[in-house]
Amino acid sequence: TERTLVLVKPDGVERGLTGQILARIEAKGYKIVELKLVQATRDILEKHYEEHQGKPFFEPLVEFMGSGPVVAAVVEGNRVIEGFRSLAGSTEPTTAPPGTIRGDLGRDWGEKVQKNLVHGSDSPESADREIGIWFA
Numbered sequence: 001t002e003r004t005l006v007l008v009k010p011d012g013v014e015r016g017l018t019g020q021i022l023a024r025i026e027a028k029g030y031k032i033v034e035l036k037l038v039q040a041t042r043d044i045l046e047k048h049y050e051e052h053q054g055k056p057f058f059e060p061l062v063e064f065m066g067s068g069p070v071v072a073a074v075v076e077g078n079r080v081i082e083g084f085r086s087l088a089g090s091t092e093p094t095t096a097p098p099g100t101i102r103g104d105l106g107r108d109w110g111e112k113v114q115k116n117l118v119h120g121s122d123s124p125e126s127a128d129r130e131i132g133i134w135f136a
């Protein structure tokens with residue numbers, strides 16, 4: 001079995017979509033094994049997004065992710081890393097397919113950062129690293 005780190009980003013928490021998002025994860029049959037509401041520090045966010053350091057959206061991204069609480073979860077199941085990314089849909093909510101979290105619940109708000117409701121780890125190595133950051 002596999003584990004992934006899921007974040008409901010500040011836009012998802014602010015819009016009151018946490019329950020719906022967690023319900024989709026549970027309805028798919030994955031298990032939530034850790035769950036907390038956190039106000040992320042700059043230190044956590046810089047570590048979490050270290051691969052994006054230097055990109056033009058890095059600063060706006062870190063600022064957005066620290067703009068309000070996020071819900072962090074560790075989710076477990078066979079092939080859950082790939083499975084959650086499939087549930088989430090592609091990065092850009094405008095074109096994420098309907099049926100996905102981003103496609104059904106997200107849109108473009110005309111801002112510098114793509115507010116796309118959720119994050120999910122993209123590999124087993126990222127999952128281990130990110131779970132270590134958020135659930136130290």
Ligand code: ATP
Pocket residue numbers: 057061090091112113114115116118119120121122
């Ligand atoms: P996530 O890692 O959040 O699950 P992802 O793998 O689809 O999504 P990444 O490429 O890792 O996205 O980018 C991290 C986050 O940075 C995105 O989820 C989005 O919020 C923001 N982002 C990515 N690319 C851009 C961009 N070109 N312009 C604005 N914001 C962006």
